[in-house]
Amino acid sequence: MKRTLSYGEIAEVSLELSLLLHAGVGTGDALYLLGEDSPHKKLLSAMAGEVDGGAALASAMRSSAAFPTYACGLVEVGERTGRTEEALAALSRYYEDRVRMDRRVRSALLYPAVMLALMLVVIGVLLVKVLPIFDDVYASLGTRLTGVAAGLLTVGRWLEGALPVFWAVLAALVLIGFLFTAVGPLRRSLVSFWQRGHGDRGVSRKLNNARLAQAMAMGMASGLPLEEALGLSAGLVEGGARRRCEDCRKRLDNGEALSAALKASGLLPASQSRLLELGQRGGAGDASMEKIARDLSEEGEAALDAAVSRVEPALVLLCSVLVGLILLSVMLPLMHIMSAIG
Missing domain, CATH: 1.20.81.30 (Type II secretion system (T2SS), domain F)
Structure with missing residues (x-):
C-alpha cells in the first residue's frame, strides 16, 4: 500500500x-x-x-x-x-504553515486533555477509595452516610464494580488516540468527517479561514488568477468552508465586485476583502493575499489560545467544586457527630 x-x-x-x-x-x-x-x-x-x-x-x-x-x-x-x-x-x-498550525493545535489541546484526565482520576479515587473509609467510620459510630454522601458512595461502589470495563474502555481510547496521532490518513479522514458536520464554527472557522487564505496565497504566488486559486482552495476544506468558496466563486462568475463577493460569501472579513481588491487593482494581489493569510493565521492562533486559556481555569474550578462537595458531604456530618460525642 x-x-x-x-x-x-x-x-x-x-x-x-x-x-x-x-x-x-x-x-x-x-x-x-x-x-x-x-x-x-x-x-x-x-x-x-x-x-x-x-x-x-x-x-x-x-x-x-x-x-x-x-x-x-x-x-x-x-x-x-x-x-x-x-x-x-x-x-x-x-505546508510548513500547515505543520506549524497543526502542531500549535495539538499542543494547545494536549494540556487541557491531561488536566481533565487527572481530574477524573482524583475524583474516581475519592469515590472508590476514600468514601468507603468514611462509611466504615460512620458505621463504627452507629450511623450511616446520608443524602449527597450516600449517593456518591453508591456511585463509587458502582465504579468499583465496573473497573474492568473502565480499564478496557480506557485502553481502547488510548489505542484510538495513538492511531489518530500516528496514522496520518486516518487522522485526516476523521478530521474531514468532523469538519463536514461541525468544523466550521468558532475557532475552527477562524482556522479554516486561515488555511483557505494560505492556499489562495500559494496559488496566486504560483501565477494563478484569483478565481482559479479560489477553486483549487475549495478542494482543501469540507462542509461550510467549501460552501463559502463555491458561493464566492458563483458571485464572481455572476459579475459581482471582488470585495462584495468575498464579504457576502463570508470568505473574508470586509477590511481584508477591500485590501485584496485594492491589491488586485494595483497588480499586487499575491502580496496582498499573503498579508491577509498571515493576519488570519495570527487571528486564528490568538482565538485558539483564548479558548484554551478559558478551558484551564474552568477545569480547575470544576475539579475544586466536585472535590469540595465530596469532602464536605462527609466531613460536616462527622463534625456534628464528634461534637455531640465530645
Whole structure:
C-alpha cells in the first residue's frame, strides 16, 4: 500500500526540488539527487524514471499517490505557466504553515486533555477509595452516610464494580488516540468527517479561514488568477468552508465586485476583502493575499489560545467544586457527630 507523505515531508521535498530547479538542474536529475539520501528513495526514483520517460512532474506526483490532489494540481498549473519553481516554493511555504498550525493545535489541546484526565482520576479515587473509609467510620459510630454522601458512595461502589470495563474502555481510547496521532490518513479522514458536520464554527472557522487564505496565497504566488486559486482552495476544506468558496466563486462568475463577493460569501472579513481588491487593482494581489493569510493565521492562533486559556481555569474550578462537595458531604456530618460525642 502506497503511503501518503506527511505535510512536513511534502514541504521538505518541495523546497529542495525548487532549489535544485533554481540552480538549473533538470527535473529528473533533481529527483534522482533528492532520492540519494532520502528515506523516500524508492518513491523519488520512480518519479524520476517517469519524468525521464517524458511524463510531467505533476503526472509523476499523481501516479505516485503520495501527494495530495491540491499539490499535484498546483504543480501542473506551474508547469503550464512556466513557473514550476515558484509553485514548488509556494507549496513548501504552505505546508510548513500547515505543520506549524497543526502542531500549535495539538499542543494547545494536549494540556487541557491531561488536566481533565487527572481530574477524573482524583475524583474516581475519592469515590472508590476514600468514601468507603468514611462509611466504615460512620458505621463504627452507629450511623450511616446520608443524602449527597450516600449517593456518591453508591456511585463509587458502582465504579468499583465496573473497573474492568473502565480499564478496557480506557485502553481502547488510548489505542484510538495513538492511531489518530500516528496514522496520518486516518487522522485526516476523521478530521474531514468532523469538519463536514461541525468544523466550521468558532475557532475552527477562524482556522479554516486561515488555511483557505494560505492556499489562495500559494496559488496566486504560483501565477494563478484569483478565481482559479479560489477553486483549487475549495478542494482543501469540507462542509461550510467549501460552501463559502463555491458561493464566492458563483458571485464572481455572476459579475459581482471582488470585495462584495468575498464579504457576502463570508470568505473574508470586509477590511481584508477591500485590501485584496485594492491589491488586485494595483497588480499586487499575491502580496496582498499573503498579508491577509498571515493576519488570519495570527487571528486564528490568538482565538485558539483564548479558548484554551478559558478551558484551564474552568477545569480547575470544576475539579475544586466536585472535590469540595465530596469532602464536605462527609466531613460536616462527622463534625456534628464528634461534637455531640465530645
